[in-house]
Amino acid sequence: MDQLIIANRPFRSRLMVGTGKFASNLEMAETIAASGAEIVTVALRRVNIDDSHDDLLNHIDRDKYLLLPNTSGARDADEAIRLARLARAAGCEPWVKLEVTPDPYYLLPDPIETLKATEVLVKDGFTVLPYINADPVLAKHLQEAGAATVMPLGAPIGTNKGIKTRDNIAIIIEQASVPVVVDAGLGAPSHAAEAMEMGADAVMVNTAISVAGDTRMMAAAFAQAVMAGRQAYLAGLGQEQHQASASSPLTGFLRD
Amino acid sequence: MSFCDIIKRYPRQQVMEQIAAASGAEVERALARERITINDLPLLLSPAALPYLEQMAQKANRITKMRFGNIVQLYTPMYLSNECSNGCKYCGFNASNRIPRTTLTLEEIKHEAQLIHDYGFRSILLLTGEHPKLADNKYLVAAVEAIKPLFASISIEVYPMETAGYAQMVAAGVDGLTVYQETYDRQLYAELHPYGKKSDYDWRLQAPDRAGAAGLRRIGIGALLGLGEFASEAFYTGLHAWYLARTYWRSQVSVSFPRIRPANGGFEPLHHISDKQLAQMVCAMRLLIPDAGLFLSTRESAELRDGLMPLGITHMSAGSCTAPGGHSHKEESTEQFTIDDDRTPEQISAVIRAKGFEAVWKDWDSAFLNADVG
DSSP: OOOEEETTEEESOOEEEEOTTOSOHHHHHHHHHHHTOSEEEEEGGGSOTTOTTOHHHHTSOTTTSEEEEEOTTOOSHHHHHHHHHHHHHTTOOSEEEEOOOOOTTTOOOOHHHHHHHHHHHHHTTOEEEEEEOSOHHHHHHHHHHTOSOBEEBSSSTTOOOOOTTHHHHHHHHHHOSSOBEEESOOOSHHHHHHHHHHTOSEEEEOHHHHTSSSHHHHHHHHHHHHHHHHHHHHHOOOOOOOOOOOOSOSSTTOOO | OOHHHHHTTSOHHHHHHHHHHOOHHHHHHHHHSSSOOTTTHHHHTSGGGGGGHHHHHHHHHHHHHHHHOSEEEEEEEEEOBOOOOOOOTTOTTOTTSOOOOOBOOHHHHHHHHHHHHHHTOOEEEEEOOOBTTTBOHHHHHHHHHHHGGGOSEEEEEOSOOOHHHHHHHHHHTOOEEEOOOBOSOHHHHHHHOOSSGGGOHHHHHTHHHHHHHHTOSEEEEOBOBTSSOHHHHHHHHHHHHHHHHHHSTTSEEEEEOOBOOOOTTOOOOSSOOOHHHHHHHHHHHHHHOTTOEEEEOTTSOHHHHHHHGGGTOOEEEOSOOOSTTTTTOTTOOOOSSOOSOOOOHHHHHHHHHHTTOEEESOOOOGGGTOTTOO
């Protein structure tokens, strides 16, 4: 059985979805169900994490989904660490999607502060899933610091542009010893399938689903694309040919 | 987490079945990929891949040119001691063998090093057996410090150490480590290493992990070819290198391909490894890890070494002698094994040039490690 395993915890679905930008919380809940996702992110700045009557949180069945709080809005490591601890204190599982985005325009992740926060949170017992630019060396540093996954962006968040960082993501996938989750920029199911065909372990999608004409149908479409891409990867794609051009033989001299 | 945890995920029986079941079509699919994965490795090492050896060689040649250029780096080994408390059945230094035992003094080391330096070498590999009293960490540090002014790069191939020991070596000026697992087959390992510290399989298997943790810049591994079954040994060697390259990502991983040679004690290889299989393994390692150093020593014949050069070999030894003090006293027979390619360093570098490669004598500088410089 092909499972996604993060920090020793198995998941059947390789699609993670976000909870932002939906027209209503009911629509959000139904869309999440249609996506088949088991990991659902929520921005701590959007909810009253310690309020049992919070409407958004009450629409997410925590027996069914792993609620993954994100630190979106944090501008440095200290802010992100505070938010993560707040969520844990409020009863969330000690998992955090770490987002440190000092630039309010493209919301690009700050590599230095992200690494700092990861080091602190891992020591503090958190399972840390950092959102990063597609930087293979940063991915290595984070892995060494104990990150449970790395989540490189395909394109700036919310842009729907697809995998613009393809070559660097390929290097991260090639070198990583933790799951690689392609996050941000995936605007169409075909983008998600492409990431999975490349060998990504999972993808994270929010905007492309939450602003679709029919969010439930789009969620199902992403779910199928993720499965199709994963199956194609496992099946072994018929690759473009990289065969050698005929040249002088290199092995003629060898004996049995 | 160490390689001991990783190797458990690839049970021997399963790996051997995968290798046996490989088909030509699967090999073709793997070869068509831009990069092969660890799951493709059993295919490329299988008998089914032998008919595709020329395609593998062309691809390995192309990748090596792209990553390394047309170069071969030259180094030479220098044996410091043949004292040993291990009983490795295939080794000339086996504690049960009655041979003259020597441990070079610092003066002898300097003399020997000067001769090697005068041949033109700036990369040297220091070797010892495993004798905790006669050749220990302190002895090695003294040896390294004594020869440091002569060499740009100093590597060691000695007994496995604790992480702190490796850190001590780095501080002294060592930048590379070679440690062969000999065989990845745990049961066979136990039979071949009946006594001595080396009988501890896991301690040896984790030595590259400890070296990586201590910050050694180059980590070399290998299986002694001819001990275990070929394809599975080659697979575990590749798996080990692949794991090390990912985990200790600041270090360069290298793989050696030592085939058993005649040695004191008269050990016969348990498996015949053909020249074609050796070439197959070289190519498979290159396809798996494009940036790995691939070492071929003077164990192999001049003809084979020259022929394998374009298939992905990046490092070759030359002018080798496997006895302590062998450059100063050529007549004495206390060698670890008999070499085959006995051409001089000049002859070998001339052949390298004739084949269109550059012979590189120096590709490192001790200033990287020496905080006092500048």
